[in-house]
Amino acid sequence: MATGSNYVSVSRRPPDVEDYIDMLRRYRSWIIGPAFAGLVVSVVVSFLWPDTYRSTAVLRITPPKVSERLVPSEMSQRMSERLNQMQQEILSRGQLTALIKQPALDLYKKEQQQKPLEDVVTDMRNKYIQIHILNVPGSDTAGKVASAFSITFEYIDRYKAKQVVDQLVSKFMEQNIKVLQNNTRATTAFLDDELKTAADHLNELSQKITKFKMENQGKLPEQAQANVAMVNSLQQAVATENEGLNRTTNERMMKESQINGLQNELAYQSQHVEDTVLTGGGPGQLSVKNQRLVELERELSNLNTQLSEARKMYRDDYPPIKSMMAKIDNLQKQKEDVEGRELAASALAGPAGPTPPTAVRVTNPQVQQRMEDLKNQIASAKTALTITNNEIQSRQNHITELNRRILEYQVRIEAAPLNEQQYAQLMGDYQLAKAQYDEFTKRKEQSDTQESMNEHQAGGTRPAKDWNCSTRPLYRSSLSSLSVANGLASVRRSVSCSESHSRAPRR
Structure with missing residues (x-):
């Protein structure tokens, strides 16, 4: 009968300090050996590796001497914009190639043998030349005005590194002035063209406005109030002239009526210039027509003339016409009474004379004098009537002209x-x-002033301080640090291995 395998169950516990000390004591050779080997290798490599030196220059953008409140400066553009503009020119392939090929420098001879010159130029631009904006206390570096920037170059020869930085600084300073001058000149040329275009456009509009004013003289909106005031003034003048015309027309009618009355009276007096005189009772006795009768006849003639003129304008029921008709009737009765008394007196005087009376026609001197006066009055009235007619014609012409202007x-x-x-x-x-x-x-004025300032170097880039080269090799310390790190990593790996080994399950 097969027996089963016996397994020993081992309980694991976390290692403590004594366990770590025990592991270090047992595996000290694995720890010290790699660390020492890494240190030796790194020291050897760092001493054999060629030194690399870093040369740095700091350049500061100084403000212009003239206040920007008087003349805005082109230097107020952003630092990054100016650096990019200068860097594209200075770090171009042609500039760096010429810098590498300079006999006094003769940079990267070994690299030129290993790879094309274009790659060497690219590595020099991207790896060994560094340009950074610096935060200078008290300057506006938040994004508006350039304050300072650094130029750094790394090379194995410290003197050549400094010479390269010197040339780069000179190029940056020259390029800065050149960029400012080019920008200012381009701005000035652009503003010249724009100013000429604006002047031509302004002259064209001025000519259009002048032509429009000449073609619409008096019709401009700014003259509307003056036109309205002129119309009101002309209308008032027309009203005044109409009043004067009406008054002058009435005067003409009165003068015409006066002339007609005088002419009627003259006609009447011409009919009665000779009177009939009765002779008898003795030589030299003359009985002249009664003077009262002559005056009555004259008054009747005047009233009849006025009545005829008034009837041309008014009807018979007009009160003044009725009054004139009543006066005419009264004077007619008085005339008849005077004639009757004169005839009666003549009849009574006839039988007393020795001889019968004889009728004789003689000229009445009073009537003749009256006729002369009437002729003079008629001539004066006609002259006044002519003047009145001329005045009426003048007023009518003036009214016509005023209406035309209105x-x-x-x-x-x-x-x-x-x-x-x-x-x-x-x-x-x-x-x-x-x-x-x-x-x-x-x-344009600001640009001209700025261009003059740039020509006299009123502002630009200048070194903030003298730059110097570092004598400390950059890569030797790095390699030493790398060797220590490798040693520590080996120790860690050793410790980890020992820890894993100590934690392995036991059979």
């Missing part, structure tokens, strides 16, 4: 809204063009 201004007022939009657009374009022209003029 119509002209009304046309302007009606046309103003049609031109307002076009005029407003022209003025708006002109104001924008004027503002753009002023802005370009200001920028």
Whole structure:
């Protein structure tokens, strides 16, 4: 009968300090050996490995001597932008190739034999040349104004490393001034073109506005209030002229009525210039027509003339016409009474004379004098009537001219809204063009000033301090550290192995 296998159950416990001390004592050769070997190898390699030196220069961007409140500086652009712009030129393939091939430097001779020159240039740019922005206390390095940056170059020859950094610093300083000048010149040329374009556009708009004003003289929106005021003034002048015309027309009617009355009276007096005189009772006795009768006849003639003129304008029931008709009837009765008394007196005087009376036609001197006066009055009245007619014609012409001007201004007022939009657009374009022209003029002046400042080196890059080369090999310390790390790693592996071994199950 087969017996089964006997297994020993071993309980494991976590190792304590004594266990670790025991493991170190048992496996000390495995720990010290690799650590010592790594130290020896690293020391040998570090001494045999060629030294690499690092040369560093710090350059500071100094502000311009002229205040930026007076002239904005081109240096206010971001540090990264300026560095990229200069770095692309300085670290280009052609520049670095020329730097490597310089007889005084003759860099990377061994590397040139092992790989193409393009790869050497690429490694030099990407691995051995480093450019960094530095945070200088008290400067604005948060992203606006460049303050300082460092140039670092690593090489196995400390003197050549310093010479390379010297040349890179010189190139950066030269390139910085060149970049500033190129940027300023490009800006100035651009602003010249833009300023010329803006000036041409401004002149074109000015000519359009002048042409528009000439074509729409008096129809501009800004003249609307003046046009309305002028229309009101002209309308008041027309009203005044109409009043004067009505007054002058009434005066003409009165003068015409006066002339008609005088002409009627003259006609009447011409019919009665000779009177009938009765002779008898003795030589030299003359009985002239009664003077009262002559005055009554004259008054009747005047009233009849006025009545005829008034009837042209009013009806017979008009009160003044009724009054004139009553006066005419009264004067007619008085005339008849005077004639009756004169005839009665003549009849009574007839039988007393020795001889019967004889009728004789003689000229009445009073009537003749009255006729001369009437002719003079008629001539004066006609002269005054001519003056009145001329005044009426002048007023009518003036009223016609005023109405024509009123119509002209009304046309302007009606046309103003049609031109307002076009005029407003022209003025708006002109104001924008004027503002753009002023802005370009200001920028052009600033650019010219900045260009002059750049030519006189008013601002730029300069070394912040003298740079020096490190005499400490970079890679030797690194290799020593690497050997110690390898030794510690070996110790850890040994300890781990011993720990695993101590924890292995026992049979």
